Structures are given as structure tokens and as C-alpha cells.
Amino acid sequence: MLGARDVVPDSSTADILLAAADCFMERGYSATSVDDVARRLGATKGRIYHHFPSKSALFAGVFQFGMDRIFDAIEPYRNLxxxxxxxxxxxxxxxxxxxxxxxxxxxVVWEGVEMHLRGATTPEQRVVLDGLVKYRNSYSDIFRETIVQARDEGDFNFEDPAITVQSMFMALNSPIFWYVPRPGEDDEHVHAIARQIVTFAYRGLGGKGELDL
Amino acid sequence: MLGARDVVPDSSTADILLAAADCFMERGYSATSVDDVARRLGATKGRIYHHFPSKSALFAGVFQFGMDRIFDAIEPYRNLxxxxxxxxxxxxxxxxxxxxxxxxxxxVVWEGVEMHLRGATTPEQRVVLDGLVKYRNSYSDIFRETIVQARDEGDFNFEDPAITVQSMFMALNSPIFWYVPRPGEDDEHVHAIARQIVTFAYRGLGGKGELDL
DNA sequence: CAAAGAACATACTACCCAGTATGTTGTCAA
DNA sequence: TTGACAACATACTGGGTAGTATGTTCTTTG
Structure with missing residues (x-):
């Protein structure tokens, strides 16, 4: 699998990754300082630089970690x-x-893709990001192949797969921008939101009838 | 109209706004320095700080300028x-x-909304951004009211308007992330892409039949 | 138990960058 | 003509930040 997980992070590294993810999400990559991440950990820079050679490597680590989690979610179903x-x-x-x-x-994964599209700063940073974005593209390829196959089977109906898969993905990803988790909220509420979004995308792809989720 | 254009920028100011928009799009707000914008103009910081009191004010100016352009586009049709x-x-x-x-x-408008959702840095920066985001929300309200009305008239079909309008907007906005203008490309090509995206959203909203654009 | 290294903390440096203070040039009105 | 102001450019400062160099403590291993 392209650039898939090479190492499972140990406990301390995982804590750093999660704290970094929080910071990167709240302020964005360049507005986040390494000291910010350390502060959130109740630690100092030394700890972070002991595990990651640079800020961009830290970001790459979060990106990888995030993509792994996203891949995990669909893994049981991708070959149904x-x-x-x-x-x-x-x-x-x-x-x-x-x-x-x-x-x-x-x-964070989203911002990583954005950074890549903009053209990341340094050359070697670019190489790392390139690999990760390929990893992420192999993910969207799964969706692309699935909807094209479904179209061939007569269940979907659209013109250009490239444009359509982008529209679909944006719709499915949209909650990362506006969804706010409520404390003590049950999974059913999240499911209900997901159901409506998937319904929107399903119809958008030309799916007929209701979808049972 | 909420926070609408209060001043029409003169020629020199407009040049600054456009150069700033380019920079902000390429590197993002915080990764863009005022010197970057000046360099792109073939000028120095002095020129920019003569027209804008701060970097955030410059960003706000671009945001406003952008929202004005976006409003302009739908203006002739919003009361059809x-x-x-x-x-x-x-x-x-x-x-x-x-x-x-x-x-x-x-x-840039997109990033402004993102910044607002994250909670902008300083308090007074917050006030400015709040006003602009209200301006932008009044825009999405137009769409929201329209799709709700269309649902009442039996032409659309969806559950929660809040969720649906977000999904729809993300789909319609998606090309700002992946569309790359080709040199010497005619409007018809852009129209063709837009048609497919709008078709996706139209179906997603529960629209029946083909749409003629 | 000693020594070596892992896992950090502390202290420091060089650089970038927002903002300011001040200089320079052109224009326009009286 | 002159003075006043607009529209910049130049020069400088203070604070923040990535990265490094060097402790310090704890754990592991022979």
C-alpha cells in the first residue's frame, strides 16, 4: 500500500501527535509554533524535537496518523x-x-492536501508531502473506482468522474468544517447527520430510490 | 445590506488588494508576510501600510472585495x-x-471564514472578521431561503436545511480547490464544469428531471 | 552495580517579520 | 512660487520562532 503506516507510534509519540493535531486544527500549520504544541502537552520543545527532526516532520506525522485512521474506517467494507x-x-x-x-x-489531513496543492515550501518537505498525498489519493481512488463501477452497473449516472468525485468528496467531508461535537452526545446523532449527507451525495451521483442506512 | 461595500477602492489600493489576494491564496494568511505582498507589487511595505493600518486590515480588505464580487454575480437573479x-x-x-x-x-474569502470559525487572534481583529462573516452569512442565507422555498413548492426534498445547505455549498465551492485555469481557455469549458457541479447539487437537493442550463 | 543511552528540560542563537519613524518626491492649490 | 499634503521608500526595532547545543534524570543492560 502506497506510503502506508511504516511505524506504529509509541505512547509518548502518540500523545505528541494528538496535541499537535489539536493545535494545527485550531490555528493552522504556520500559525502554530512548536512551543504551542509543547505547552499543550505540559512539556517543552525538547520532548518534541527528540521525536521529530523538524516542525514539518511533526506535521507529516500527524498527517500519516490521520490518514491511517481514515483508512481504518473503510477497510472492513472496501472489498465487500x-x-x-x-x-x-x-x-x-x-x-x-x-x-x-x-x-x-x-x-489536519485536509490542510496537508491544501499545502501540497499550493506547493509546499522547501524541496525535501515537498518530497515527504508528495508521498503522503499519494497515500491520500489512493484513498480517493477507492471512491472513484467504486462510483465508476456503480455507474457501469447502471446504479449511478454522471458525466466526468474527476469532477463528480470531487463534488462528492467535498460534500462528504463538509462536516469537518461546521460539525461541533456536543458533550455527552450519542452516536445516533452523528449517524443521523451522516445519513443526510450521504443521502445528498447519493442522489447527487444519480442514485435512485431511498438509501437504507 | 449587512456590512456591504462602504468604499470603492481606488486604482492603487485595488492593485494592492489583488496582489494580496494572490499571496494569501498561495501561502495562506499567516505564512504570507507583508513584504511578500510588497515584493509582488514591485514596491515596499511603505506603500501597503500607507493604505492599510495592519496586515489583518489588509486581509479584511481582500475579504470584503471578494465578497462584493461574489454578491455581484448573483445580484441580477436573486429576485427573479x-x-x-x-x-x-x-x-x-x-x-x-x-x-x-x-x-x-x-x-481568500474561504480562509476568512475558516479563521473566524477557529476564533481569530486579537479581539479587535475579531470584531472586523465578525462583521465580514455576517456579510458572508447573509449570502448563504439567500441560498438557504431559496432551497427551503423550493422544498415548500415541492421541487426539492431534504430533511435538515442547515445540513443540506452546507453540503450543497461545499459542492458548489469545490472547484476553488481543484480547478486550474488553462491559458486561452474559453468560457464554455468553465460552463461545462459548472453545469456538472450544479447538476450534482440539484440532484442532491432532491430535484427531479434534468436541469437545463 | 556501573555505564551507556533514552527521554526529556534548559539555555541560547540566528533569523524573520509586523509595525513604526522618518526621509523623499511629486502634485496641486492659493 | 511655495507650502502643504499625498504617496510612497528607507531604515530601524522589538518580539516571536525554528532549530541547536548542552545539561539532567531515569531506565536498561551487561
């Missing part, structure tokens, strides 16, 4: 037998749920 | 008589086209 449209319903639904449940990490 | 669904088709189409034709400004 049967019509492609049913497979799409499953992975679209778990994906959208994961966007809300792991909103912080999802936002 | 007839069924709401037809009005929606028009404004959705011109909106999506504007996203591509004014991609740079649209991206």
Missing part, C-alpha cells in the same frame, strides 16, 4: 462483494462518520 | 419571479462559475 453501489453506501457512510468522530485529524 | 427552483438554478450556476473565474478571491 455485491453491487458497487452497496459498497459505496457503506464506505461513504463510515467515511462521513469518521470525519466527525476524528474531526481534528481529518482537518 | 417564478418558482424558487428556477431561481436556485440561476444563482447556483452563476455562483459556481464565479468560484472558478474569481478563484483567488474566493479562496
Amino acid at each position: 462483494p455485491g453491487p458497487a453501489v452497496d459498497r459505496w453506501k457503506r464506505i461513504a457512510f463510515v467515511h462521513t462518520n469518521r470525519m466527525m468522530k476524528s474531526k481534528t485529524l481529518a482537518r | 419571479p417564478g418558482p424558487a427552483v428556477d431561481r436556485w438554478k440561476r444563482i447556483a450556476f452563476v455562483h459556481t462559475n464565479r468560484m472558478m473565474k474569481s478563484k483567488t478571491l474566493a479562496r
